[in-house]
Amino acid sequence: AQSVTQLGSHVSVSEGALVLLRCNYSSSVPPYLFWYVQYPNQGLQLLLKYTTGATLVKGINGFEAEFKKSETSFHLTKPSAHMSDAAEYFCAVSVNGGFKTIFGAGTRLFVKA
Amino acid sequence: DTGVSQNPRHKITKRGQNVTFRCDPISEHNRLYWYRQTLGQGPEFLTYFQNEAQLEKSRLLSDRFSAERPKGSFSTLEIQRTEQGDSAMYLCASSLPRTKTDGELFFGEGSRLTVL
Numbered sequence: 001a002q003s004v005t006q007l008g009s010h011v012s013v014s015e016g017a018l019v020l021l022r023c024n025y026s027s028s029v030p031p032y033l034f035w036y037v038q039y040p041n042q043g044l045q046l047l048l049k050y051t052t053g054a055t056l057v058k059g060i061n062g063f064e065a066e067f068k069k070s071e072t073s074f075h076l077t078k079p080s081a082h083m084s085d086a087a088e089y090f091c092a093v094s095v096n097g098g099f100k101t102i103f104g105a106g107t108r109l110f111v112k113a
Numbered sequence: 114d115t116g117v118s119q120n121p122r123h124k125i126t127k128r129g130q131n132v133t134f135r136c137d138p139i140s141e142h143n144r145l146y147w148y149r150q151t152l153g154q155g156p157e158f159l160t161y162f163q164n165e166a167q168l169e170k171s172r173l174l175s176d177r178f179s180a181e182r183p184k185g186s187f188s189t190l191e192i193q194r195t196e197q198g199d200s201a202m203y204l205c206a207s208s209l210p211r212t213k214t215d216g217e218l219f220f221g222e223g224s225r226l227t228v229l
Contacts, residue, residue: 043220103155
């Protein structure tokens with residue numbers, strides 16, 4: 001069975017500072033990993049995904065994440081936070097594009113002016 | 114752009130009443146999912162359809178919950194005899210067939226249920 005742990009339910013950064021949201025996963029087979037973002041009153045939308053190949057993946061809005069198999073991690077980063085990045089971020093795992101995607105509990109990002 | 118559509122967006126009901134939510138997926142997506150999200154938690158998988166076939170139901174889906182996708186297009190999620198613990202956001206998502214996707218889900222904006 002797969003599972004996802006997001007470290008820190010809330011993260012606060014200053015505008016322009018580095019954003020780092022942590023995600024660790026558990027999977028008995030090679031996972032597909034995702035980050036989704038949820039803005040207030042909106043549905044979840046895909047930020048980026050890792051399936052196979054290059055372990056550093058780039059997504060929308062300047063976000064990127066690195067798949068580290070040895071650490072079972074898929075942390076999300078952005079070099080410089082913008083006020084518009086304030087949202088809730090969910091890490092998720094599925095197997096072989098399978099039907100069940102398992103989500104972490106989410107990390108709410110606050111960006112201070 | 115016709116994304117995933119859910120309605121109603123908000124439903125307030127009294128305990129014991131039945132409620133039904135509808136989801137219209139993206140037209141070319143044959144896979145449809147229902148998730149439930151409570152405050153401070155990530156989406157929890159409830160059930161999954163491939164075309165009209167319901168292929169898996171979570172243990173979270175008690176006998177009071179039933180989901181259908183009669184013609185492989187829209188889906189309904191019905192909750193009978195609602196309880197206060199059913200209060201949550203019910204999310205619908207859809208995706209392309211397995212051979213055409215890496216598993217990206219496209220979500221609707223959700224239907225928020227409040228049970229008084």
